[in-house]
Amino acid sequence: MNVIETGIDGLLIIIPKVFEDSRGFFYEKYQLERYKDIGIESEFVQDNRSRSSCNVLRGLHFQKTKPQGKLITVTQGVVFDVAVDLRVESDTFGKHKSVILSESNHIQFYIPPGFAHGFCVLSELADFEYKCTDYYDPLDEGGIYWSDPTLNIDWPLLKPIISDKDSILPMFRDIFS
Numbered sequence: 001m002n003v004i005e006t007g008i009d010g011l012l013i014i015i016p017k018v019f020e021d022s023r024g025f026f027y028e029k030y031q032l033e034r035y036k037d038i039g040i041e042s043e044f045v046q047d048n049r050s051r052s053s054c055n056v057l058r059g060l061h062f063q064k065t066k067p068q069g070k071l072i073t074v075t076q077g078v079v080f081d082v083a084v085d086l087r088v089e090s091d092t093f094g095k096h097k098s099v100i101l102s103e104s105n106h107i108q109f110y111i112p113p114g115f116a117h118g119f120c121v122l123s124e125l126a127d128f129e130y131k132c133t134d135y136y137d138p139l140d141e142g143g144i145y146w147s148d149p150t151l152n153i154d155w156p157l158l159k160p161i162i163s164d165k166d167s168i169l170p171m172f173r174d175i176f177s
């Protein structure tokens with residue numbers, strides 16, 4: 001397993017050790033001790049899976065008082081995944097990091113609690129799986145509009161398919177001013 005630091009404290013790109021043979025491949029998607037060793041110490045309490053079609057964009061989402069850390073794996077398709085640092089005391093507050101996650105690169109993204117998160121789908125469809133360090137609470141949901149220019153995210157698409165909920169999210173400065 002290789003771990004790439006992102007320049008944002010705690011935000012990690014993880015490349016699992018993949019064993020390939022004539023049958024296909026195998027890798028450990030999560031292993032408590034090994035992931036603890038790289039700094040992912042929180043307990044995961046919820047596992048989610050979503051499927052999205054090409055051009056779908058979900059995000060940018062966070063929970064206001066019960067922030068969720070997320071360990072993300074894409075098991076089908078290709079996505080452009082983004083995390084925005086919302087930790088006000090952080091040197092990288094407001095900064096983001098993006099990564100391509102796909103069924104063939106097997107890359108995982110660990111987003112610690114305190115980030116907004118979103119992704120868009122670059123393949124015909126994508127299966128998106130993530131472990132969370134806190135429970136989903138619909139009353140605690142927050143979000144930022146995906147193309148907020150303040151964030152300067154270089155999304156690889158112009159007209160994504162988004163939910164009604166995501167289409168009316170506020171701008172970063174409306175939340176943090």
Ligand SMILES: Cc1cn([C@H]2C[C@H](O)[C@@H](COP(=O)(O)OP(=O)(O)O[C@H]3O[C@@H](C)C(=O)[C@@H](O)[C@H]3O)O2)c(=O)[nH]c1=O
Binds near residue numbers: 048
């Ligand atoms: C996220 C979530 C949704 N739901 C329900 C609520 C709703 O009826 C339906 C779809 O919810 P959403 O539209 O919020 O799903 P989605 O847009 O996929 O939300 C997710 O987006 C990505 C970017 C994240 O980072 C996640 O934390 C989460 O916010 O599923 C749950 O029951 N549990 C959950 O944990």
